[in-house]
Amino acid sequence: MIDPETVDRIYAAANIVDIVGDYVTLRRKGVNYVACCPFHNEKTPSFVVSPAKGLYKCFGCGKGGNAVTFLMEHESLTYPEALKMVAKRYGIEVHEKELSEEEVRRNDDRESMFALNGWAAEYFANYLHHEAEGMNVGMSYFRRTRGLTDATIRKFGLGFCPAKGDRMSQDALAAGYKREFLLSTGLSLVSERDGALYDRFRDRVIFPVHNISGRIVAFGGRTLRTDKAVAKYQNSPESEIYSKKRELYGLYFAKKAIQQLNFAILVEGYLDVISMHQAGIENVVSSSGTSLTTEQIRLLGRFTKNITVIYDGDPAGIHASLRGIDMILKEGMNVRVVLLPEPEDPDSFARAHTSDEVQEYIRANEQDFLAFKARLLLKDAEGDPIRKAALIGDMVQSIAQIPDAIQRSVFIKECARIMDIDEQILISEVARKRLTSSGDRETDEFLRRQTVQRQRETAQHEVEYVRHVEAGSSFEALEREIVKYLLKFGHCSFDFKEGREMVPCNVAEVIFGELSDDNITFRNPVYAKIMATYRAQWEQTGPGVEVPVRLFLNHVDPEVCNTAVDILTADDNYVASELWRRKEVHVESEAEMLAVGVPKAVTLYKSKVIDSLIKELNARLADDTLSDAGLEEVLRRLDGYNRVKVQIARKLQRLIL
CATH class of the missing domain: 1.10.10 (Arc Repressor Mutant, subunit A)
Known part of the structure; x- marks a missing residue:
């Protein structure tokens, strides 16, 4: 477990605009930034990032949180993994306490695979640059056959795997990497003959595959042999850290150029991407020789809605273009197509022309689908x-x-x-x-939009909402309502009419006082954690002092963070107030709203709790095995609860009036 001091430093350093901006194209809108949501497919941006509050919120799918929970959601990381990722970005040293066995195993498996891939990439690159075989075979191919410069070779981390069948595997074992991770990453295979390890990519030039954040998740290996019995390309298998349908080769290197130019060029293979980058065309990515997938299109859609597809001018390239066009269109993207003159492919065309010539050819020859x-x-x-x-x-x-x-x-x-x-x-x-x-x-989508529109048109003021709650809301809805008052207005005061006198009250004091008197705790564990966190801070500072929202937005429990974001970004009152103002109806001030809403929400909740307890006791009365002493105890408690219920009913009546 990471110590709290380090967690605080990580949150203090994390710039949510920088972190989220690595994954989506953010556009400034006032004090916030907006984008199309990376968690669901949409055309109109509903994803908002607030640098002042350090949070994000999608008003389409409802997801929200801070920089750390964004990485958790987007990269499928655990909380400690996401914290470490942010810490590494900002150069913060992480100190950890002892983790549970389950946490250690889960963290170690993924990190071990990433570490092994990082080692392997360095190993292949070193072999290419410093070993005779690598230089004579691999470097000769990259430089002479493909025309790549040393700068380009280093930029993409290209390498070579030794021809000796098990050399890389043995060197990895000697370096301390475990057999299980050599197999799970796919770097090594098991011989059926004797169970020994041998190298998947032996005698091949190597193309490391980076994910969107720059970590190496897989490799592609190309043979230089002319033997048709040997597959030209070998790729890493699916693993815990690699799903080929979700990765685009070159996106890590291309994403800034894609954002700047607002369009992406989609090609077919590794060398198509690399040669185009070397020619100065950097907004280029590839599906890595596999069929284009919906996930890859959506990944690209986080950076631009405009895709230009460039494929070979031969019939196979043309048909590949046709297959991918409909998938791109279906995701709401704008697609254009460029056909190269036969027998060119993007690799050979980029090597034979200058950057200006390539760009001019694309402009002159791109067509809509x-x-x-x-x-x-x-x-x-x-x-x-x-x-x-x-x-x-x-x-x-x-x-x-x-x-x-x-x-x-x-x-x-x-x-x-x-x-x-x-x-x-x-x-x-x-x-x-x-x-x-x-x-x-489409009908479902239409009805969903109509429902949202009707909700906006029929929005009611806070008092009306409380009346709706009174009519039969659930425990959870009431708990959320109380938590909302606490998070948004806990430090505020209001005047409550008690008989003929006006009594000054503090929101947090009323809530905690009413609930504590009856030893009531919330049923929803997330709301209970929010209450406990708030109370601990409130008891230190006292009434009237605002409790920092960062305690909830940066909470160790991501569910607390997400719930707090939902509540703090909800803007129901604004919509309702605007509607009532247009109808020239008096809209209550914040103090007036609190004077009615807070006591009533708490009293309604207590009424709900009492009803639940009475129901449980009535159920016990029907138990034939209940002893006389037990029966007497149940009746005594029922009598007490019913008296409390009458008191609550009277209080509610006064609140309604």
């Missing part, structure tokens, strides 16, 4: 009605993937013009395709 398909396929369909109909169907299929109705309409018009077909027919076909492919999802 509709023009690309039409130009590509119309020649084959010319004079053949059946093939033309098939082409139209293919174009309709692509248009139907576009989630935005306005964009669909524009492309339908353009398709009707290009193909010389009635626009209404295309509209019907697109609608039919969308209905077939999406089922009720």
